[in-house]
Amino acid sequence: MYILGLWDGHDAGSAIIEDNKIKAAINEERITRKKLDVGFPRQSIEACLDYVGLKPTDVKVIAASTSDFSKTLTRAVPALKDRYYLLRRRKILPRFPRFQKSLKYTLTEIGPTKITGHLSQYLLKGELKKLGFKKFSLHIVDHHTAHAASALLSGFNKALAITIDGIGDGLSGSVNILENGEIERISSISCRDSLGIFFEHVTNLLNMRELEDEGKVMALSDYAYDMPDEKNEMLNFFKVNGLNIKAKYSTLRMYKQLKNILWHTSSEQFAWMAQKTLERNLIKLFKNAIKETGIRDVAWAGGAASNVKANQRIKNLKELKKWFVFPHMGDGGLALGAALYINLKLNGKKSYKFDDIYFGPDCSDEEIRQAFKKYNLKYEKNDGVEKYAADLISKGDIVLWFQGRMEYGPRALGNRSILAPAFSEKVKDMLNLQIKKREWFQPFCPSLLREEAKKFFTDIKQYDKFMVMGYNTKENIRHKLKSVINVDGSARPQIVGEENGIFRNLLKQVKRNTGDGIVLNTSFNLHGFPIVNTPEEAVEVMLNTKSKHLIVGNYIIKR
Numbered sequence: 001m002y003i004l005g006l007w008d009g010h011d012a013g014s015a016i017i018e019d020n021k022i023k024a025a026i027n028e029e030r031i032t033r034k035k036l037d038v039g040f041p042r043q044s045i046e047a048c049l050d051y052v053g054l055k056p057t058d059v060k061v062i063a064a065s066t067s068d069f070s071k072t073l074t075r076a077v078p079a080l081k082d083r084y085y086l087l088r089r090r091k092i093l094p095r096f097p098r099f100q101k102s103l104k105y106t107l108t109e110i111g112p113t114k115i116t117g118h119l120s121q122y123l124l125k126g127e128l129k130k131l132g133f134k135k136f137s138l139h140i141v142d143h144h145t146a147h148a149a150s151a152l153l154s155g156f157n158k159a160l161a162i163t164i165d166g167i168g169d170g171l172s173g174s175v176n177i178l179e180n181g182e183i184e185r186i187s188s189i190s191c192r193d194s195l196g197i198f199f200e201h202v203t204n205l206l207n208m209r210e211l212e213d214e215g216k217v218m219a220l221s222d223y224a225y226d227m228p229d230e231k232n233e234m235l236n237f238f239k240v241n242g243l244n245i246k247a248k249y250s251t252l253r254m255y256k257q258l259k260n261i262l263w264h265t266s267s268e269q270f271a272w273m274a275q276k277t278l279e280r281n282l283i284k285l286f287k288n289a290i291k292e293t294g295i296r297d298v299a300w301a302g303g304a305a306s307n308v309k310a311n312q313r314i315k316n317l318k319e320l321k322k323w324f325v326f327p328h329m330g331d332g333g334l335a336l337g338a339a340l341y342i343n344l345k346l347n348g349k350k351s352y353k354f355d356d357i358y359f360g361p362d363c364s365d366e367e368i369r370q371a372f373k374k375y376n377l378k379y380e381k382n383d384g385v386e387k388y389a390a391d392l393i394s395k396g397d398i399v400l401w402f403q404g405r406m407e408y409g410p411r412a413l414g415n416r417s418i419l420a421p422a423f424s425e426k427v428k429d430m431l432n433l434q435i436k437k438r439e440w441f442q443p444f445c446p447s448l449l450r451e452e453a454k455k456f457f458t459d460i461k462q463y464d465k466f467m468v469m470g471y472n473t474k475e476n477i478r479h480k481l482k483s484v485i486n487v488d489g490s491a492r493p494q495i496v497g498e499e500n501g502i503f504r505n506l507l508k509q510v511k512r513n514t515g516d517g518i519v520l521n522t523s524f525n526l527h528g529f530p531i532v533n534t535p536e537e538a539v540e541v542m543l544n545t546k547s548k549h550l551i552v553g554n555y556i557i558k559r
Contacts, residue, residue, distance in 0.1 A: 001347065002054060004045065004062045005339025008124070009071060009081075010211055011332030012041040015359070015408075016048045016059075017339045020349045024048040025359035025408040027332050029530040033537075036212060038085045039078070040127050041335070047361055056132035061346065063139045063338035065146040067120040068169045069110035075123040088210060105251045109191045111170020112142075139342045143168025144302070146337035148176045148183055150326035151299035152344065153354040159322075160295050162286065164189075165302035165330070166196035166211070173302065175243045175289050181350025183341075186293075187243035192251060195278055196303050198237065201255045202274040205262050211303075217271045218307055219442050222487045224272035233261050234277040240284035243292060279310045286314050296321035301337070305329035305468070306410070308492045312470030316459055327357050327466035328409035336408070356499040357466060358415055360406025363535055368552045371535035375543065378558045385551050386502050390509030392549055393421050393519055398431065400524060402538045402552040403502055406531070411467040412523035413494055414447060414503030416531045420483065420520040422446050428483035428520070435545040437527045446484035447494040449507045449517035456481065456518065457493070467494040483520045494521060 005015040005025075013027035028037040028044045049056065074081035086092045087100070094100050121138055128136070141149075144163045151161035161176040161183060172194030175187035191197075200210045203217050229235055237254065239246050249257055262270050282304065290296055298320055305311065305325050315323050326333055343349045372379045382388055389399045398420045407413045418435065420427045432438050445467055446456075453460050457471040464471075470490050473481055478489060485491045496504050511517030524538065525531045526545070532538045535552045542550040542557065550557040 001061060002052075002059045003339045003343050004048070004059045005335040005337070005342075006041055006045060006062065006064050007331065007334040007338070008040045008064070008075065009066065009331055009334075010038055011036045011330060012039055012044070013332055013335045014041045014044045014048050015336040015339050016052050016054070017343050018052060020343065020347065020352070022336065022352065022359060024051040025336050026361065026406070030360065030406065030533040033530060035089065035528060035530050036332075038081050042127075042131060045131060051361055057134050059133060060136050061139070061342065062128065062133070062136050063141055063342040064124055065141050065334040065338045066143045066169055067112045067117040067140045068108070068143070069113070069116050070107040072116040072120045072123070073107065075120060088212070090209060101255070102252060105197075108167045109170065109251065111191075139338075141338040141341050143334070144171050144174040144188075145183065145185075145341055146334045147301040148174060148178075148185075149337045149341035149344065150301045150333060151176075151178045151183070151324065152181065152340050152350065153326065153352050154178075154299040154324035155351065155354070156297045156299060156322065156324065158295060159297040159299050159324075160289050160293060162289060162298060162300040163302040164195055164282065164300070164304035166194055166200055167191040168331075172196055173245065175285075177293060177295065178299065181344060181348070183344075189245050193238070193245045193247040194251070195238065195245065195281055197251055198247075198254060199274060199278055199304070201258050202270065205258055206267055206271065214303070215306065216439060216442060218275055218309055219486070220268055221271040221275035223441055224266070224268040227269070227272075232273045232276060234258070234273045235280065237277060238281045240281055240288060242288055243285070245281060245285060275309065278304070278307065279313050282310050283313055283317065287317065287319055290319045297323070299324040299326070301326040301329045301333065303330045308468060308470040309490070311468065312459075312490065315461065315469055322462065325466070325468040327411065327468055329468065330410070333409065357408045357413065358405040358500070359408040361533065362405045363553070365553065368535045368555050371539050371552070372555065372557065374536065375539055377539065379555050380558060381554050382556050383554055385554055385556060386506040387509050388556060389419065389549075389551055390506045390513060393419055394510055394513035396421055396424055396427060397549055398427060398435070398547060400538060400542055400547055400550040402524065402532065402535065402550075406533060409466075411494070412521060412531060413465075413467060414496065414500050414521065416524040418522045418524050422484045422516070422518045422520050423480050423482055423514075425482040431520075431522065435547065436522060443486045443491070444484050444520050444522050445492045445494065446481065446518050447496055447503070447507065447521040448519075449504070449511065450495050450497045452511070452517045453493070453495050457491075463495045463497065464493065465495050465497060465499060467492055480516055481518070484518070
């Protein structure tokens with residue numbers, strides 16, 4: 001049986017499960033080149049079908065997420081979704097900003113009903129039939145159930161599955177028990193009491209893009225000073241009672257209160273106060289859930305799970321035993337989550353082998369050569385590209401690196417990566433100013449050999465290969481990590497085992513050259529654009545940034 005999962009909201013995408021295996025998954029942005037695209041995921045559906053070798057008529061089961069009022073409304077009137085996308089990405093000016101903000105939160109807080117459920121099914125079926133799907137069953141999966149279903153990839157037989165994000169199907173979070181593959185919800189957190197919306201407000205007030213730049217807020221918070229709790233005016237915004245969170249203010253009043261605080265607070269301190277408020281409440285919720293259920297293995301997902309500093313605080317709780325953060329934790333992972341849940345319900349599939357997340361498209365040698373020829377680039381084939389790249393990096397160079405199937409999710413994990421030495425602060429500045437063109441306070445991340453992890457980090461309990469967790473670096477070795485650590489000495493590493501052979505070989509060669517099997521790894525894209533999907537896009541980034549070294553598959557550009 002083939003199951004197609006789809007999500008047609010923020011960071012739209014699709015996924016295919018075949019015979020209880022994840023066969024393909026990709027987000028629409030990678031094909032349309034519209035960062036965090038919100039449209040119906042037509043092209044990502046076609047890309048998944050093409051990779052698996054299917055026709056639409058081969059798929060008889062389809063799973064989609066969310067049928068609340070606002071989602072159903074934008075399915076009926078796509079222009080509303082398109083306009084919000086342009087506003088959120090700062091492509092157009094708002095006409096009536098106060099009214100639009102009020103309308104947005106009023107509509108999104110309306111949960112699903114029988115009417116919206118039936119209408120969403122009708123509208124989605126119409127879009128699917130246009131693509132050639134016939135005689136299929138369509139299942140709508142609740143937003144937070146789709147997030148929680150990612151815990152099926154954790155390898156845990158019994159665990160807590162906690163979801164925290166902005167708003168979805170009238171909720172901002174949930175606490176669930178995963179046991180023998182069954183998911184039982186034991187707490188639902190109202191959309192009015194949303195930590196995700198709180199952090200979205202903070203992002204917006206700092207003149208950053210909501211649903212996109214929350215990570216910048218987290219990074220900026222490192223540049224503030226500690227302050228006592230009584231001076232942090234945000235700490236009383238929420239109270240955690242058992243397995244529930246209660247907000248002091250309504251969504252819109254919270255925005256006004258935050259705006260008043262920002263009036264007399266520096267941006268860095270404002271970010272710090274928000275980060276501490278998020279961490280404090282998440283920690284309390286997780287502690288309460290572990291205490292009440294006695295379950296110490298925890299999986300979590302939702303937009304808040306992208307905050308690696310909060311994840312680190314949770315991971316280091318003495319109450320917690322094992323942890324799992326779904327690598328595509330935000331709404332972009334809902335397509336796979338919905339498919340996982342329906343596969344559980346229809347086929348009883350309770351767990352998966354989840355060694356890597358390279359679920360995207362690949363490319364042929366012919367596609368690579370055609371991309372190079374289009375731009376009249378000189379190239380050569382080299383069967384030892386990992387050694388060639390490692391030697392360049394070891395000497396202080398930057399390498400654009402494109403290999404195999406594309407990663408699913410927001411992190412580059414060695415297949416669509418820009419690689420550089422971990423020891424060079426000069427290279428970090430060059431990356432920020434010349435290639436990535438990001439804010440100065442955003443840190444880069446390291447990729448390293450698994451056997452090197454305890455040499456660099458103090459708080460290794462288990463090995464994170466998906467770059468979703470913060471760790472503290474050892475103070476005596478930070479001079480070797482100048483380009484990959486935050487100002488507070490923490491980092492968000494990809495700890496590489498056997499899941500990516502060619503990338504592991506590259507790291508081994510770097511270790512032979514320098515003594516340390518670690519490199520800077522950032523996503524292969526220009527700032528504000530999606531990670532590259534094709535060899536042609538890789539070439540365009542190289543030319544736009546005037547980069548010297550591009551390696552695609554076994555082919556090396558000579559410039």
